[in-house]
Amino acid sequence: MSTKESATPISGEKTRAPAEMIIGGIAEPQRVKRGEDFKLTIAAQLVDERGTAIPNVTTTWSTSTSGASFASGPGPLNGTLTVRNVQSTTNVSFIVSTAQYPDIKKTHSFTLIPF
Helix, strand or coil: CCCCCCCCCCCCCCCCCCCEEEEEECCCCEECCCCCEEEEEEEEEEEEEECCCCCCCCEEEEECCCEEEECCCCCCEEEEEECCCCCEEEEEEEEEEECCCCCCCCCEEEEEEEC
């Protein structure tokens, strides 16, 4: 998945060097009805050391979790994770990075618990 970031620094400030990728929107653990698909939108942003958004970057989302995939959006850098037909407790792991700064990435894992 690739998207463009359109955020700009605070007026009058120059963007500094990218420092880290941050994500939000994930509680641990997540519960899902057995046999159903689990869908979660994850917010991401590349920021400098002050937390200012770095503009005009392209994100890449990846996962090695069986039955899981990512789709673009909603929003400029966000991704929507789908895990199909959850039958048993599943550890979900993913990586988000950028094409422009491939060494800056965020790896995250969480658990799906069916009920």
